[in-house]
Amino acid sequence: GQNIDQPTEMTATEGAIVQINCTYQTSGFNGLFWYQQHAGEAPTFLSYNVLDGLEEKGRFSSFLSRSKGYSYLLLKELQMKDSASYLCAVRDQTGGFKTIFGAGTRLFVKA
């Protein structure tokens, strides 16, 4: 099966940097996604890592270490609109390429 852990909530200040961690256990790892979800809205795609290392995309970066079963999402120059839930999701090729989501980290950005 799959197990994905990420902190439930985090708070950060506008303009700061925040790192949201995700650890996972899966038998058939085939990639890791980060999504942003505002309350009551659809998750929107942020990043996809399949190889180890850092992927940078504007203010957002995502890191993956497959040997450690670990990823993080780094958000720089935080803005109030970044207040949302951030979902870590793992693509597992066991039994048909399921993509399983963690419970999400609710980020509060304060002024």
Add this chain to the structure above:
Amino acid sequence: DSGVTQTPKHLITATGQRVTLRCSPRSGDLSVYWYQQSLDQGLQFLIQYYNGEERAKGNILERFSAQQFPDLHSELNLSSLELGDSALYFCASSGGRSSGNTIYFGEGSWLTVV
């Protein structure tokens, strides 16, 4: 706009009833996924179809069923509804040339069971 279309956007129905949620995937995407999200809960994977065939199954109740049609649209059927089935149901798609492995979500169907 993700390109994934779901209908209806909102639905209120009584316990014991049956409803059908409909999804049109992004153009070119062959995979369709259904997820359930209850209030303040994470996304629960229900089921995945690829080009008309069931590909993977998650925590989908026996009262729920789904199918993907030849034109690749999908329907999720929920029967003998219970209060606890009230949730936001998301459809998502992937697998096309532009999507690759990335899953794109529709806006969701809000189901309220009263």
